Amino acid sequence: MIFDTHAHYDDQAFDEDREELLAQMEPSGIGGIVNVGASLRGIKASQELAEKYPFIYAAVGVHPDEVGALDEERLMWMYELCRRPKTVAVGEIGLDYYWDKEARGLQKQWFIRQLEMAKETGLAVNVHSREAAQDTFDIIKEHHAGTTGGIIHCFSSSAELAMEYIKLGYYIGVGGVVTFKNARVLKEVVEKIPLERIVVETDCPYLAPAPNRGKRNSSLYLPLVIGQIAQLKGITVQEAEAATCENALRVYNRIRQ
Numbered sequence: 001m002i003f004d005t006h007a008h009y010d011d012q013a014f015d016e017d018r019e020e021l022l023a024q025m026e027p028s029g030i031g032g033i034v035n036v037g038a039s040l041r042g043i044k045a046s047q048e049l050a051e052k053y054p055f056i057y058a059a060v061g062v063h064p065d066e067v068g069a070l071d072e073e074r075l076m077w078m079y080e081l082c083r084r085p086k087t088v089a090v091g092e093i094g095l096d097y098y099w100d101k102e103a104r105g106l107q108k109q110w111f112i113r114q115l116e117m118a119k120e121t122g123l124a125v126n127v128h129s130r131e132a133a134q135d136t137f138d139i140i141k142e143h144h145a146g147t148t149g150g151i152i153h154c155f156s157s158s159a160e161l162a163m164e165y166i167k168l169g170y171y172i173g174v175g176g177v178v179t180f181k182n183a184r185v186l187k188e189v190v191e192k193i194p195l196e197r198i199v200v201e202t203d204c205p206y207l208a209p210a211p212n213r214g215k216r217n218s219s220l221y222l223p224l225v226i227g228q229i230a231q232l233k234g235i236t237v238q239e240a241e242a243a244t245c246e247n248a249l250r251v252y253n254r255i256r257q
């Protein structure tokens with residue numbers, strides 16, 4: 001079974017055919033999907049999808065671009081949602097210095113508050129980091145390491161940094177980018193880190209793998225990502241699929257409870 005650790009099926013890109021598309025998942029071997037919140041609206045929509053589909057789980061979190069919308073009351077609402085049985089992670093949370101939509105101080109403050117929410121509610125985290133590698137690592141090390149663990153989503157740094165995260169108990173999220181011709185560094189990351197620490201993700205509707213690059217992405221394309229991981233690791237596709245699924249269930253451990 002294939003497990004998609006990071007998707008956005010609430011995105012408007014799926015408005016026209018969401019039901020038909022999601023009906024194809026289980027027959028195609030996609031046995032689990034975590035729909036990740038990014039905005040307050042996305043958090044709500046993720047809960048609704050998780051209520052409707054047995055194989056969809058929800059993550060609760062606000063993306064660094066959206067943290068200006070947060071306040072104490074909304075944080076309390078998120079805490080409540082974290083205690084629901086189908087919520088399996090806090091995310092996506094982190095830092096984005098590429099878009100820099102919110103002041104960096106504010107991004108850091110809400111990243112830390114949401115890491116604390118994950119600890120207090122016993123949930124793994126799903127971390128977004130763009131052009132902010134060092135600050136993201138430093139905050140995780142200081143505020144979250146050795147607690148509930150999580151996934152560094154759409155990992156885009158060096159193999160050395162990946163190993164540092166793994167030492168702290170984290171998993172590395174690998175998606176469509178690994179199939180791109182110019183993804184030399186990410187391919188090297190996959191080669192060097194232990195298979196036991198790799199999970200797959202779509203981040204759909206974005207980042208469709210080759211040869212569908214630029215198209216709308218969905219979990220149905222994950223075999224392309226798993227095929228690339230298998231090739232880089234010198235293992236069979238079945239082995240790569242089984243390992244990445246097992247890893248996902250280990251990090252999102254509430255699914256088995």
Ligand SMILES: [Zn+2]
Nearest residue numbers: 006036092203
């Ligand atoms: Zn995402």
